[in-house]
Amino acid sequence: MLSVEDSVRTLPTFTDVAAAADRLQGRVLRTPVWRSARLDARTGRRVFLKCENLQHVGAFKYRGALNALLHRQAAGTPPGLVATHSSGNHGAALARAARELGWECGVVVPRDTSAAKLANIRAQGVEPLLCEPGLAAREAATARLIAERGAELVHPFDDARVIAGQGTAAVELLAEVPHLDVLSAPVGGGGLLGGSALAARAMARECRVIGVEPELADDAARSFRSGARVGFATPPPTLADGLRGSIGALPFELCRRHVDDVLTVSEAGIVRAMRVMLEECCLLIEPSSAVPVAALLEGRLGAPGDAVGIILSGGNVDLGLCPFLAGRATT
Amino acid sequence: MLSVEDSVRTLPTFTDVAAAADRLQGRVLRTPVWRSARLDARTGRRVFLKCENLQHVGAFKYRGALNALLHRQAAGTPPGLVATHSSGNHGAALARAARELGWECGVVVPRDTSAAKLANIRAQGVEPLLCEPGLAAREAATARLIAERGAELVHPFDDARVIAGQGTAAVELLAEVPHLDVLSAPVGGGGLLGGSALAARAMARECRVIGVEPELADDAARSFRSGARVGFATPPPTLADGLRGSIGALPFELCRRHVDDVLTVSEAGIVRAMRVMLEECCLLIEPSSAVPVAALLEGRLGAPGDAVGIILSGGNVDLGLCPFLAGRATT
Numbered sequence: 081m082l083s084v085e086d087s088v089r090t091l092p093t094f095t096d097v098a099a100a101a102d103r104l105q106g107r108v109l110r111t112p113v114w115r116s117a118r119l120d121a122r123t124g125r126r127v128f129l130k131c132e133n134l135q136h137v138g139a140f141k142y143r144g145a146l147n148a149l150l151h152r153q154a155a156g157t158p159p160g161l162v163a164t165h166s167s168g169n170h171g172a173a174l175a176r177a178a179r180e181l182g183w184e185c186g187v188v189v190p191r192d193t194s195a196a197k198l199a200n201i202r203a204q205g206v207e208p209l210l211c212e213p214g215l216a217a218r219e220a221a222t223a224r225l226i227a228e229r230g231a232e233l234v235h236p237f238d239d240a241r242v243i244a245g246q247g248t249a250a251v252e253l254l255a256e257v258p259h260l261d262v263l264s265a266p267v268g269g270g271g272l273l274g275g276s277a278l279a280a281r282a283m284a285r286e287c288r289v290i291g292v293e294p295e296l297a298d299d300a301a302r303s304f305r306s307g308a309r310v311g312f313a314t315p316p317p318t319l320a321d322g323l324r325g326s327i328g329a330l331p332f333e334l335c336r337r338h339v340d341d342v343l344t345v346s347e348a349g350i351v352r353a354m355r356v357m358l359e360e361c362c363l364l365i366e367p368s369s370a371v372p373v374a375a376l377l378e379g380r381l382g383a384p385g386d387a388v389g390i391i392l393s394g395g396n397v398d399l400g401l402c403p404f405l406a407g408r409a410t411t
Numbered sequence: 412m413l414s415v416e417d418s419v420r421t422l423p424t425f426t427d428v429a430a431a432a433d434r435l436q437g438r439v440l441r442t443p444v445w446r447s448a449r450l451d452a453r454t455g456r457r458v459f460l461k462c463e464n465l466q467h468v469g470a471f472k473y474r475g476a477l478n479a480l481l482h483r484q485a486a487g488t489p490p491g492l493v494a495t496h497s498s499g500n501h502g503a504a505l506a507r508a509a510r511e512l513g514w515e516c517g518v519v520v521p522r523d524t525s526a527a528k529l530a531n532i533r534a535q536g537v538e539p540l541l542c543e544p545g546l547a548a549r550e551a552a553t554a555r556l557i558a559e560r561g562a563e564l565v566h567p568f569d570d571a572r573v574i575a576g577q578g579t580a581a582v583e584l585l586a587e588v589p590h591l592d593v594l595s596a597p598v599g600g601g602g603l604l605g606g607s608a609l610a611a612r613a614m615a616r617e618c619r620v621i622g623v624e625p626e627l628a629d630d631a632a633r634s635f636r637s638g639a640r641v642g643f644a645t646p647p648p649t650l651a652d653g654l655r656g657s658i659g660a661l662p663f664e665l666c667r668r669h670v671d672d673v674l675t676v677s678e679a680g681i682v683r684a685m686r687v688m689l690e691e692c693c694l695l696i697e698p699s700s701a702v703p704v705a706a707l708l709e710g711r712l713g714a715p716g717d718a719v720g721i722i723l724s725g726g727n728v729d730l731g732l733c734p735f736l737a738g739r740a741t742t
Contacts, residue, residue, distance in 0.1 A: 109446075112443050112446070113443075114443060115440070115465070116465055117440055117465075117467055133693045134445075134448075134692070134693065138449075358695050358730065359695075359730060361465070362462075362469075362694055362695040362726035363693055363694065364694070364695060365693065395693035399686075399689065399690060
């Protein structure tokens with residue numbers, strides 16, 4: 081059997097995703113696959129939206145976090161303290177998973193985390209530990225927590241158990257809609273895209289897998305094109321607060337092997353996509369979730385008539401901060 | 412065979428609803444039944460939301476309008492001119508149904524109809540004819556259209572074919588969730604509630620059927636309690652623009668026979684329900700749809716643990732007019 085360290089750091093396969101799907105059965109919500117006649121008419125595609133904004137804690141992140149802890153539990157580890165750093169959704173997800181399974185949990189979040197996401201972590205009974213924005217500060221604060229309190233890290237994306245868990249959303253989508261021509265997900269750390277790509281390669285060989293990220297946070301696109309992983313020293317100022325981190329080592333390797341393309345979209349495109357989803361689909365999604373929708377609206381996902389699946393990653397948004405809701409001009 | 416006039420004015424039965432479901436199969440969207448863990452936790456109920464805000468033209472109204480025209484077509488009537496008056500959604504629905512089947516269509520709408528609903532009618536290729544607000548003005552303008560151009564009326568709710576069509580949303584919901592303890596719908600003219608009650612009585616005998624309307628437009632509640640149908644001479648100033656009309660004769664008779672209760676909710680409750688649906692369910696609904704949700708949030712639909720179904724009637728809302736989105740204080 082692999083050690084914990086090895087099982088975390090080994091590149092996951094579809095077997096890991098399938099095992100995660102078994103483990104999570106009945107513990108995560110089987111979120112609906114949403115269709116909208118208006119969106120189909122507007123885009124000329126048949127669009128299938130996997131609504132992880134309706135998942136527990138309002139994001140797909142619950143899948144990966146819970147899978148990591150269930151994996152530890154299956155290995156016979158008694159409950160202890162887990163810790164992580166998070167732009168918000170992974171923190172809430174780990175806090176909820178820990179509570180479900182009787183673990184303690186510490187969550188480090190950057191100071192610029194949205195009020196909705198802070199409230200979401202507190203709703204799981206965990207008081208977030210604030211740090212300065214940026215990966216270095218996040219990692220340093222988490223390292224202190226681990227050293228001082230003997231916590232075990234559940235990384236938000238660079239963890240094979242987390243990636244395998246995130247892939248289960250795509251498993252459900254492809255089980256329901258087997259003949260997708262394109263499957264798309266946003267890319268931040270890359271856990272969702274990596275896990276989704278594992279599912280698509282195994283379940284729908286012809287399906288193209290396309291990651292989308294903000295132009296302002298284009299590390300994954302640049303890494304994908306150059307073949308060498310690059311990142312940002314300071315978090316880029318994109319509205320998509322879930323995608324400010326840089327792509328992790330394991331997700332990057334999965335992208336290299338299994339992803340067909342990584343596109344980028346503008347901030348104006350993200351805002352427009354949020355507005356279109358609200359006005360034409362009656363769905364509120366957070367800016368990170370709007371990123372692949374923006375590419376869809378620009379005609380850049382698949383061809384006319386194609387079946388396009390998009391994983392709507394989350395719905396935790398401060399209504400007061402929505403640019404178009406606050407009445408500012410958009411596009 | 413009944414004459415057209417008779418088939419319109421005869422109280423519909425579940426047989427008519429079932430025939431409508433057959434007729435509409437493949438022509439209307441089978442809208443998703445939405446669940447939200449957060450809404451369940453908040454209300455202590457298992458809540459099933461039938462998302463007619465995702466129906467063609469953004470409202471359940473397409474079911475009734477299309478059923479009326481398909482009924483005419485089945486009777487061998489060649490396409491001609493149909494006309495109606497509408498607060499917006501029925502007009503768009505009839506316009507689309509007419510276009511689908513090769514009829515011409517005239518739609519009278521009151522001047523205070525929202526921009527979103529006017530745009531929705533125009534999107535079906537019909538230029539709305541504006542009249543003063545109020546049932547009398549609407550009926551007069553429609554009567555002129557009928558007299559001058561030989562149009563045939565498809566009334567928005569006092570028409571057996573329309574009521575039978577509206578009932579098909581509840582048929583789909585009950586087919587998917589057979590053990591509902593409560594089924595609730597908003598009441599304006601009463602077509603949706605009447606059709607839903609026919610479905611529930613036949614498909615789920617133990618299910619309580621509860622209509623909800625704004626306090627400001629409480630004609631159905633007062634009629635239900637007194638046993639005598641009353642209405643408003645001028646449209647009441649509720650935010651729920653789809654419910655300003657008074658309950659029709661046929662729907663009232665169906666309510667008397669098959670509905671268990673009619674509740675009322677405040678304007679503040681309606682706004683709060685819209686906000687909760689957006690923040691906790693990521694769903695944008697129009698004020699009329701928020702009316703039964705308001706009753707749910709006040710603990711007035713069913714008991715803790717009950718399975719409660721709500722028909723979310725529509726999603727056509729001017730974002731700029733949403734009180735809470737414009738930043739005004741709500742509750």
